[in-house]
Amino acid sequence: MSFTELTKLAENEKYSTYELFFGPNHPGMHGNFSYVLNVIGSTIISARPSAGLLHRGFEKLMEQKLWFQNMSLIPRICVVDPDPNEVVYCNAIERLAGIETPKKVKYLRTLTLEMSRTTSFLMGMGALSAMTGLYSTMYRMMDDRDKILDFFEWLTGARVYHIYNIPGGVRRDLPNGWVEKFREVITYLKGNIPEWDKLLFQNPVVQKRLSGIGTITTEHAVNVGLVGPNLRATGYLADVRLDDPYEAYPELELNIPVTEGGDALARAIQIRKEYAMTLDLIEQILDKFPYSETKIRVDLGNPLKFKVPAGDTYAKVESSKGEYGYYVVSDGGLKPYRVSVRGPSLPAGLYLSQEQLPGLLIDDVAIWMASLAVCPPDFDR
Amino acid sequence: MMYALNFVLWALAAMAIGLLFMGISRKLTARLQRRYGPPFWQSFIDVIKAFSRKSISHNFIMDLCALMGLAGLLAAAMYVPMGGILPFPSDSPLILILYFMPIGYLGMAVSVSASGNPLASIGIGRALTLMLGYEIPFAIVVMSFISNYGTTNILSIMQAQAGGIENWHIIKMPFGFLASLLALEAMTGKKPFDVMIAPAEIASGPMVELSGKFLGLAFLQYSVAVFVETGLLTALFLGGGATVWEFVLKQFIVYMVLTLFSEIYARYRVEQAVRFLWIYAGGLAVIQLALNMYMK
The missing domain is CATH 1.10.645.10 (Cytochrome-c3 Hydrogenase, chain B)
Incomplete structure (x- = not known):
């Protein structure tokens, strides 16, 4: 049965689909993240990233600590x-x-x-x-x-x-x-x-x-x-x-x-x-x-008195998963005014998952994540 | 009364042998993985620990069928001749063993399906699909024996291999042996055929809802399955054994070979696994059957 036919079947017979919660304690999940999958048989019909399980407020914490403390x-x-x-x-x-x-x-x-x-x-x-x-x-x-x-x-x-x-x-x-x-x-x-x-x-x-x-x-x-x-x-x-x-x-x-x-x-x-x-x-x-x-x-x-001149900049390096960027804003004080992290897993883990997981089998979700090296803390902070 | 005692002792022996093999297999696997690994008696500790824990039962069907699963396999174990010995007088009919074994698997299937967990149900669906994959090639191999000897009695088949290695069916029926080995890899849930467990895919499937005593029963069921399945291969292809020790040693070698294979292969998807078993194990089994019929 083709994916289009399966989707039609899902629309017509809503009782033939079931919801599968994939993560964060699932052995196939990478990190404390989860996807809510709608499935017919073993074929995924839709995938919804369910973020927030790892939220530790890194970016907000950084604004409250000294430049050196953030290390x-x-x-x-x-x-x-x-x-x-x-x-x-x-x-x-x-x-x-x-x-x-x-x-x-x-x-x-x-x-x-x-x-x-x-x-x-x-x-x-x-x-x-x-x-x-x-x-x-x-x-x-x-x-x-x-x-x-x-x-x-x-x-x-x-x-x-x-x-x-x-x-x-x-x-x-x-x-x-x-x-x-x-x-x-x-x-x-x-x-x-x-x-x-x-x-x-x-x-x-x-x-x-x-x-x-x-x-x-x-x-x-x-x-x-x-x-x-x-x-x-x-x-x-x-x-x-x-x-x-x-x-x-x-x-x-x-x-x-x-x-x-x-x-x-x-x-x-x-x-x-x-x-x-x-x-x-x-x-x-x-x-x-x-x-x-x-x-x-x-x-x-003295690190406790270290101040960074006011301004903003975007620094980036090539991590093992790709471009890893920090947008840092300083108001000239002892602490960062704002730090925004751009993790390389963001496009795949959050956006591409909704596009590519539908049509795959449950068997392939973990392989899909591992192949794209999705590291949820990159984007679910 | 004597037979009842024999039955209990045989059942305990089957479980102990299975658990011992599982423990040594874990140690072997650990060493292959550059780990130290648990002691070889760890499987016994696990069973005792599981039975001492509180269990969560969803309904009566789950309780009943968990016992049915173990009972089915224990019934099959009663007909596996360890070194030509059986717990009660019997010809050890192969057909009866093949009939009892699925009762064990189906018992577990119904038990975990009754839990209502979708991951467990998917695992069971996979296990039953895989059964179609390995049972057909194995049934064809059994037909090869029937065509040769006109019987399915394991004792008769074992006696036909007496006299030396050259008479063993591993030499006389190599294609049938390879087909059975592939089927056995699937029966024991070893990779590349461990689709029913597949932790990364379905979070260990049937195991996911098993707690406490249910998990202990699942361990015991698997240990008896290991005893029966390796026992069948030993009796049918490796000449059985003149003594219990010889028989168990051969079973042990078979299980270790399965474990080693398991460590170098990735997991097939269920449809790939069934296709592989039908094409390769089935093909080898058909060649063996054709050869046997031609040479008769």
């Missing part, structure tokens, strides 16, 4: 990839205050951003594996992710919320022996990529499950506002690191891949390609790192 709050907006929040917030403040950070800070920030991207990709690929039932692959990827978290802990003192970046610099320099050990781990992670290919990306069952799910053209993706790997999986190259370089990226050679197709399989393959590219990029950062420099922050005086 401990903002990484919590995205658990999976927290560092872009830190860097983009610092960039916004530094731009408003006219602060130029030392070269070593730029490299350290770029390094942590790429490390965070790696952990996010491993989490993303792991989630996709779990959604298709490949739990072994997911756990093995989480083990790899843990290895990077070990190095985050060594460098920053924390595994998930690092709170490493501060306005004007970073908190710590690279510890002795860190780089050598980290290079070994990167080599190890690279060696595992063929295993992921065999288990996940070349797995015939996974390919069958992913192909044709949530297909989107480049034109439509741009119109909806998709960014990052989701946009690049439609064959269109757009990346903040290339288009509007920041931190140490202008000094790095970026070979950002694209994938044709626009469906869940193309997005999965795109993440796989970007994961390999990120590992290469980390090696490049370590090669070009200004080890001889010592300055890791600009002295901004």
